[in-house]
Amino acid sequence: MDGKHRVFIVDDDQDLVEIMRSVMEAAGYEVVTAGSAREAMERMEAASPHVILLDVMMEDTVAGFRVVNFLRDFETYPQNRKYEKIPIMMLTSIQQRTGMKFSQDAGSRLLPIDAFIEKPIKPRALLDRVAQLLAQQ
Amino acid sequence: MTCRRAEAEAGGSVDNVADPTHRVVNHFLHDFLGGLSSVIMQIEALRDGTFGEVSPGQDRRLGRAVDDCERMVALIQDYRDATQMLEGAFRPEAEVLEPAQLVADLRAELEATGARRGLVARLSVHGRLPRARVATSLVRRLVVRLVRMLASCTRPGGEMSVEIGVENGDGPTRLVVAATAEGVEFDHDALQSTLDEHSQATHGVQIGRGYAMVFALAATRCVGGELRLGPWPGRGTRVDLSVPLERL
Numbered sequence: 001m002d003g004k005h006r007v008f009i010v011d012d013d014q015d016l017v018e019i020m021r022s023v024m025e026a027a028g029y030e031v032v033t034a035g036s037a038r039e040a041m042e043r044m045e046a047a048s049p050h051v052i053l054l055d056v057m058m059e060d061t062v063a064g065f066r067v068v069n070f071l072r073d074f075e076t077y078p079q080n081r082k083y084e085k086i087p088i089m090m091l092t093s094i095q096q097r098t099g100m101k102f103s104q105d106a107g108s109r110l111l112p113i114d115a116f117i118e119k120p121i122k123p124r125a126l127l128d129r130v131a132q133l134l135a136q137q
Numbered sequence: 138m139t140c141r142r143a144e145a146e147a148g149g150s151v152d153n154v155a156d157p158t159h160r161v162v163n164h165f166l167h168d169f170l171g172g173l174s175s176v177i178m179q180i181e182a183l184r185d186g187t188f189g190e191v192s193p194g195q196d197r198r199l200g201r202a203v204d205d206c207e208r209m210v211a212l213i214q215d216y217r218d219a220t221q222m223l224e225g226a227f228r229p230e231a232e233v234l235e236p237a238q239l240v241a242d243l244r245a246e247l248e249a250t251g252a253r254r255g256l257v258a259r260l261s262v263h264g265r266l267p268r269a270r271v272a273t274s275l276v277r278r279l280v281v282r283l284v285r286m287l288a289s290c291t292r293p294g295g296e297m298s299v300e301i302g303v304e305n306g307d308g309p310t311r312l313v314v315a316a317t318a319e320g321v322e323f324d325h326d327a328l329q330s331t332l333d334e335h336s337q338a339t340h341g342v343q344i345g346r347g348y349a350m351v352f353a354l355a356a357t358r359c360v361g362g363e364l365r366l367g368p369w370p371g372r373g374t375r376v377d378l379s380v381p382l383e384r385l
Contacts, residue, residue, distance in 0.1 A: 015175040026187045120177040
C-alpha cells in the first residue's frame with residue numbers, strides 16, 4: 001500500500017460528495033469519486049480503492065445494487081473476484097424503512113455488503129465506520 | 138436477502154407506488170432529503186472543526202440549525218411514508234425486536250427532547266419485555282414521533298413521562314406504551330377530531346402539527362396497533378399505544 005487509504009465515493013449528489021471528500025481528506029484519506037453506477041463500474045479498476053462508499057439511488061432507484069452485483073456476483077463477473085475483499089458501505093435513507101439486511105458473505109442470501117450508514121450522515125460516524133471497516137480487512 | 142431481492146425492494150419502495158403523482162412526489166422527496174443530508178453534513182463538519190475552530194456561541198447556533206434540518210428530514214420521511222401507507226404500498230418487514238435496543242432508543246430520545254425543551258423526561262419499563270417479531274423500525278419511529286408530539290404540549294419545566302411494558306390478555310401479547318405530558322390539557326373532543334379527520338387540535342399549542350398525526354395514525358394501522366389520545370385530567374394530555382407482538 002502507498003501510505004494513504006483510498007476511499008471510493010459513489011454518489012450522484014455532488015454537494016454531498018464534496019463534503020464527504022473534505023471530511024475524508026481532512027482525516028488523511030485519499031478520495032476518488034464517481035457520480036453514477038456506470039461511472040463507478042468503469043472507474044473501479046483505476047480507482048483501486050480500499051473501501052467503497054456507495055449510494056443506492058443514483059441514475060435510477062437501484063443503481064447502487066447494480067454496483068454491488070458487479071462487485072459481488074462472481075458467477076456473472078468472475079473477473080471481479082479481485083474486488084472481493086474491498087469493503088462496501090451503502091449510504092442510504094431507505095434501510096430503516098425496508099429493514100434491509102446484509103451479510104459480508106458473498107454467498108449469503110442477504111445483501112452482500114459490509115455495512116450500511118443512514119443518511120443524513122454525521123461526519124464522525126462516517127469516519128468511525130470507515131476506520132472499522134478498514135481495521136477488519 | 139439476495140442482491141436481486143434487495144434491488145427489487147428498494148425499487149419497490151419508490152416505484153411500486155401505484156399513483157403516478159405519488160411516484161413523482163416520492164422522487165422529489167428523495168431529492169429534498171438528499172439536499173438536507175448534504176446541509177446537515179456540512180454543518181456537522183463545521184462543528185467538528187474540520188474547517189477550523191468554532192466558538193461555543195457559533196456551535197450552539199449550528200446545533201440549532203442541525204436540529205431544524207433534522208426536523209425537516211423527519212417531516213419529509215413521515216409525509217413520504219404516510220402517503221404510501223395510506224395507499225397500501227408500504228410493507229415494512231417484520232424484524233426481531235430487541236427490547237434493550239428499543240428502551241435505549243427511547244431513553245436517548247427522551248433525554249434529548251427533555252434537554253432541548255427544558256422538560257423533565259422520565260422512562261419507566263414495567264416487567265421484562267420479550268424478544269418478539271414486529272415491524273421494529275416502524276414501531277421505534279412511531280414511538281419516537283409520539284414522544285416528540287407530546288413534548289410540544291408539555292409546559293416548560295413540566296414532566297413528560299413514558300411507561301412501556303407488555304400486556305398478556307386473551308389475544309396476542311401487546312407492547313403497550315403510555316405517555317403523559319404535564320401542561321396543556323386538550324379537550325377530549327378536539328383530540329378525537331384530530332384522530333378522525335387528520336386535523337390539528339389547537340390549545341395555545343398544537344398536537345399533531347404537520348404530518349405527525351397523519352404518520353402516527355397510518356403507522357399504527359400499518360402495524361395493526363391501536364392509538365388513543367386523551368386528556369390527563371387536571372394535568373395535561375395522555376397518549377396510549379398498543380401494538381400486537383409475535384413472541385419468539
